[in-house]
Amino acid sequence: MAAVDRFHLLYREISRSCSVYLETLALVGAWYAVRKCTSLAMDTYSMLRLHLIPKLGSKVDLVKQYGKWAVITGSTDGIGKAYAEELAKRGVNIILISRNKEKLEALSKTISETYEVETLFIVADFSKGREPYPAIKEALKDREIGILVNNVGIFYSYPDYFTNLSEDILWDMINVNITSANMMTRIVLPGMVEKKRGAIVNVSSASCCQPTPMLTAYGASK
Ligand SMILES: NC(=O)c1ccc[n+]([C@@H]2O[C@H](COP(=O)([O-])OP(=O)(O)OC[C@H]3O[C@@H](n4cnc5c(N)ncnc54)[C@H](OP(=O)(O)O)[C@@H]3O)[C@@H](O)[C@H]2O)c1
Structure with a gap:
């Protein structure tokens, strides 16, 4: 039982000292996700502009x-x-x-x-x-x-x-x-x-x- 108690203590200590790294990693992850979403949105817009919108309007002579x-x-x-x-x-x-x-x-x-x-x-x-x-x-x-x-x-x-x-x-x-x-x-x-x-x-x-x-x-x- 004493061993388990020590493990919990150790885990708590590690989590506390890691929280700054976790927060940094979370920020990096959020920045990456925003970049990916922006590029996906821009690609979707380009695709619609190039392939769908021209088909909706009258064709250029x-x-x-x-x-x-x-x-x-x-x-x-x-x-x-x-x-x-x-x-x-x-x-x-x-x-x-x-x-x-x-x-x-x-x-x-x-x-x-x-x-x-x-x-x-x-x-x-x-x-x-x-x-x-x-x-x-x-x-x-x-x-x-x-x-x-x-x-x-x-x-x-x-x-x-x-x-x-x-x-x-x-x-x-x-x-x-x-x-x-x-x-x-x-x-x-x-x-x-x-x-x-x-x-x-x-x-x-x-x-x-x-x-x-x-x-x-x-x-x-x-
Ligand atoms: N296919 C792809 O996946 C792909 C991807 C990205 C970009 N591209 C680009 O798209 C363009 C067309 O590619 P493609 O795959 O559709 O080509 P392709 O099917 O290989 O057709 C090539 C055409 O060019 C003619 N040709 C080849 N060498 C020639 C020469 N020395 N002088 C005059 N005509 C010549 C051929 O006819 P003859 O043999 O009768 O001369 C044929 O009509 C290229 O610029 C290529 O870089 C292709």
């Missing part, structure tokens, strides 16, 4: 607001293809750019038939440095480009240390992910500025905003 044509780079697959279809659905004429002529031809035909808009395609390989841009500039000349979607992007075959990346992969990533966005903007922006309307969408990645070990060059390029 993209042709009237920005112009007749949209150019989408890397547009025969994935996100680029989805952009092309969604913009065509909203009545915008579409210019597709990527490497494979057969895929471009097929998608171009499907989009024009499905959405009854004009389509055009340009075969170009953005990994070739300066090479593709004069032909793209010539093909876009005299068209009213209202929207540019800088979508084309390449990723590693698998995550790896920077020191293991070949020079070819690095150049391709820089040319496809960075140079294309800059050069395409350089081609279409003067027309937009002149008409005082236009929109440029740069497709980025979550890798740009957080540490991405083994995806260093990709993260930096986005």
Whole structure:
């Protein structure tokens, strides 16, 4: 019994001396909870603003607001293809750019038939440095480009240390992910500025905003 009494005494003493630490920890916990709740509330607001509120109101007439044509780079697959279809659905004429002529031809035909808009395609390989841009500039000349979607992007075959990346992969990533966005903007922006309307969408990645070990060059390029 004496042992139990001593234990209670010891426990009381420890609790008393710990209370200042517990209070500090409680404050840290409260600060963390407030931060998390604030960020959750802000994310929820952004989600509603971006995805729900636009669906409630009447749709913006993209042709009237920005112009007749949209150019989408890397547009025969994935996100680029989805952009092309969604913009065509909203009545915008579409210019597709990527490497494979057969895929471009097929998608171009499907989009024009499905959405009854004009389509055009340009075969170009953005990994070739300066090479593709004069032909793209010539093909876009005299068209009213209202929207540019800088979508084309390449990723590693698998995550790896920077020191293991070949020079070819690095150049391709820089040319496809960075140079294309800059050069395409350089081609279409003067027309937009002149008409005082236009929109440029740069497709980025979550890798740009957080540490991405083994995806260093990709993260930096986005
Ligand atoms: N998928 C994801 O989970 C994800 C996540 C975050 C961000 N992103 C970003 O979203 C964008 C699109 O990604 P995605 O996954 O939708 O791409 P994807 O499915 O791999 O499609 C890539 C498109 O780009 C074209 N392309 C590839 N290399 C090209 C080159 N050198 N020159 C011209 N065209 C080329 C391809 O067509 P051809 O092969 O016929 O040329 C294809 O149409 C990228 O910028 C990517 O970084 C993607």
